[in-house]
């Protein structure tokens with residue numbers, strides 16, 4: 001199993017590290033445009049192999065896509081991150097050109113690959129990859145919901161004063177400060193609805209804290225987060241590589257599911273060796289449907305800024 005990660009910055013390197021530590025891939029190629037940077041990150045990570053007990057071979061490349069040839073999975077993290085006070089959508093001007101060029105270079109050398117898009121604004125970048133590569137829709141996956149759901153569970157556990165392993169919940173919708181739809185109605189603590197333990201008011205606070213999870217970290221760090229994003233990507237990569245058939249909310253091209261078409265937005269999917277093996281349709285209530293439609297309107301507005 002060969003995995004390429006484009007962008008050896010904060011998220012790309014974290015993602016490569018978690019993939020390696022989980023020890024399921026034979027090879028990870030890190031590629032970056034900055035001379036020597038990916039090679040340096042790869043060497044540093046390889047020097048953790050004997051300490052962390054993995055056999056994955058990590059190599060680096062400066063813009064040489066021949067090194068990525070025949071990758072089973074390619075992850076795109078190249079592009080600029082936001083700074084405090086910015087929205088993800090403001091990154092479109094620079095990141096669209098990068099994502100378009102990178103995805104074209106990747107499929108030239110790995111025509112059968114599955115692409116995972118991370119660069120922001122992620123739902124729109126995922127849509128761009130669909131529009132410009134023509135890869136089958138099962139093989140283009142945007143990562144956002146896995147991360148947002150992890151943050152939701154963190155906030156739920158905090159509010160419930162419960163261990164995170166006792167908590168389950170999912171965030172669908174767009175990966176944006178306003179567009180996320182944390183499904184509080186379906187969140188549980190060990191199969192018991194969380195509303196049995198906390199007030200609606202506290203749950204609403206959990207929902208709001210989840211939606212601004214990325215912005216909160218950007219305010220604290222001065223740039224956006226990387227540990228949980230890297231871990232979330234590694235989860236998707238592992239689900240595909242190991243044919244786990246796990247359900248993760250991912251940004252995928254919809255064709256009528258959830259009453260939406262011609263956009264990529266977060267919905268639960270089954271991930272396996274073929275990429276997106278099934279889109280899971282949950283029965284939403286009226287408020288959730290309205291929130292999902294608002295979220296889709298936001299994603300469509302950003303998609304409208306693309307020069308296709």
Ligand SMILES: NC(=O)C1=CN([C@@H]2O[C@H](COP(=O)(O)OP(=O)(O)OC[C@H]3O[C@@H](n4cnc5c(N)ncnc54)[C@H](O)[C@@H]3O)[C@@H](O)[C@H]2O)C=CC1
Nearest residue numbers: 007009010011032033078079080081118119120122143229
């Ligand atoms: N979807 C999600 O949940 C998340 C998305 N992100 C996004 O991921 C992206 C990367 O974030 P960070 O790693 O923190 O940024 P970073 O600045 O640390 O790393 C980005 C890397 O991309 C490289 N790069 C730029 N243009 C390139 C090109 N044409 N080819 C190859 N490499 C190129 C840069 O040299 C840099 O090393 C940002 O757009 C950020 O908003 C970050 C966290 C979560």
Ligand SMILES: O=C([O-])CC(=O)C(=O)O
Nearest residue numbers: 082088120214215224225
């Ligand atoms: O907040 C950002 O800009 C990066 C990101 O998508 C996240 O951490 O959720």
